[in-house]
Amino acid sequence: MTSPEIDALTQALARLPGLGPRSARRAVLHLMKKRETAMAPLLRALERVNEALAVCSICGNVDTTNPCGICADPRRDARLLCVVEEVSDLWALDRSHLFPGRFHVLGGRLSALEGVRPEDLAIDSLIARVAAGGIDEVVLAMNATLEGQTTAHYLAERLESYPIRLTQLAHGLPVGGELDYLDEGTLAQALRARRPVA
Amino acid sequence: MTSPEIDALTQALARLPGLGPRSARRAVLHLMKKRETAMAPLLRALERVNEALAVCSICGNVDTTNPCGICADPRRDARLLCVVEEVSDLWALDRSHLFPGRFHVLGGRLSALEGVRPEDLAIDSLIARVAAGGIDEVVLAMNATLEGQTTAHYLAERLESYPIRLTQLAHGLPVGGELDYLDEGTLAQALRARRPVA
Ligand SMILES: [Zn+2]
Ligand SMILES: [Zn+2]
Numbered sequence: 001m002t003s004p005e006i007d008a009l010t011q012a013l014a015r016l017p018g019l020g021p022r023s024a025r026r027a028v029l030h031l032m033k034k035r036e037t038a039m040a041p042l043l044r045a046l047e048r049v050n051e052a053l054a055v056c057s058i059c060g061n062v063d064t065t066n067p068c069g070i071c072a073d074p075r076r077d078a079r080l081l082c083v084v085e086e087v088s089d090l091w092a093l094d095r096s097h098l099f100p101g102r103f104h105v106l107g108g109r110l111s112a113l114e115g116v117r118p119e120d121l122a123i124d125s126l127i128a129r130v131a132a133g134g135i136d137e138v139v140l141a142m143n144a145t146l147e148g149q150t151t152a153h154y155l156a157e158r159l160e161s162y163p164i165r166l167t168q169l170a171h172g173l174p175v176g177g178e179l180d181y182l183d184e185g186t187l188a189q190a191l192r193a194r195r196p197v198a
Numbered sequence: 199m200t201s202p203e204i205d206a207l208t209q210a211l212a213r214l215p216g217l218g219p220r221s222a223r224r225a226v227l228h229l230m231k232k233r234e235t236a237m238a239p240l241l242r243a244l245e246r247v248n249e250a251l252a253v254c255s256i257c258g259n260v261d262t263t264n265p266c267g268i269c270a271d272p273r274r275d276a277r278l279l280c281v282v283e284e285v286s287d288l289w290a291l292d293r294s295h296l297f298p299g300r301f302h303v304l305g306g307r308l309s310a311l312e313g314v315r316p317e318d319l320a321i322d323s324l325i326a327r328v329a330a331g332g333i334d335e336v337v338l339a340m341n342a343t344l345e346g347q348t349t350a351h352y353l354a355e356r357l358e359s360y361p362i363r364l365t366q367l368a369h370g371l372p373v374g375g376e377l378d379y380l381d382e383g384t385l386a387q388a389l390r391a392r393r394p395v396a
Contacts, residue, residue, distance in 0.1 A: 009243035023216035032260040045207035062230040064201040
């Protein structure tokens with residue numbers, strides 16, 4: 001009995017991760033009741049992010065600038081490169097403030113099951129960054145899943161001829177665990193104990 | 199390390215009921231990665247609701263038209279009026295499709311503790327609607343809380359001189375329960391067994 005406009009808003013919110021139809025309805029009602037303090041700021045923020053949204057042409061991060069804030073930050077250590085599967089992993093590591101270097105987002109993981117091959121991931125651009133020089137260490141921060149580890153092994157082979165230190169996160173990660181869901185303590189430990197790829 | 203625009207969006211989402219900082223971050227990332235299929239529809243829907251947003255001058259519902267879709271619907275039984283505390287209660291009852299009449303939103307409940315007095319609620323406008331005639335039954339659908347029931351008793355006194363049937367929801371409602379959180383089965387039972395106010 002709600003209007004088509006309200007239904008469309010409820011559906012758009014219900015499709016966000018972590019929300020469902022019920023919480024979306026509550027959110028819509030909240031927005032409508034608090035037009036100035038909830039609706040207006042959300043609308044403004046969405047408009048601004050939508051306008052400025054960019055995928056970083058260096059690392060694959062999503063941000064409101066290109067290059068992204070991390071790639072453009074001169075205080076980050078450009079000799080240290082951390083390779084992750086997804087942007088969410090980059091954000092999780094960045095939030096922890098534990099990694100002072102830069103990132104490279106693969107955009108997924110190798111998967112025979114899902115038919116994801118090396119050419120479907122940002123691997124060539126990773127090799128190009130390493131080949132360009134100036135990088136001392138590449139940290140492979142794949143998820144501790146079978147596919148994540150397969151991807152790490154593949155990258156290790158592709159990178160072994162370059163004069164870099166190749167490391168991976170210590171396996172303090174829970175088996176099957178996704179980086180993005182870990183607490184900072186676990187992440188910190190895994191980073192601290194990172195070890196050379198065998 | 200995310201940009202101010204992204205931080206503002208995360209904060210606006212994190213303030214919605216049912217979301218927190220963590221799920222807000224995941225939602226923002228999802229929106230940014232799915233610009234066409236998630237960000238654009240949400241932005242459009244928000245813009246439309248924000249433009250059309252109106253509080254119904256008859257019943258107090260929030261909708262994208264005034265009068266609201268319920269008050270303007272000729273198929274709703276105008277002789278049957280259901281009084282609720284909040285718009286969320288109206289939406290919950292409306293979703294159940296169990297109540298064929300119209301609504302009146304008080305905008306809260308009487309509360310000595312919070313200093314909410316009769317003049318702070320939409321009670322005069324309720325009396326005016328009843329006094330105008332054409333209403334056979336008023337259903338008091340307050341929450342089954344102490345304050346809800348105090349409010350119902352107060353309204354019963356204010357309405358007793360009018361030639362209407364005054365009913366309230368059956369107390370199958372769990373004590374302390376909020377209408378908005380009940381499943382449809384419980385709501386259906388409470389509506390079916392509604393009884394005259396003693
Ligand atoms: Zn970047
Ligand atoms: Zn209305």
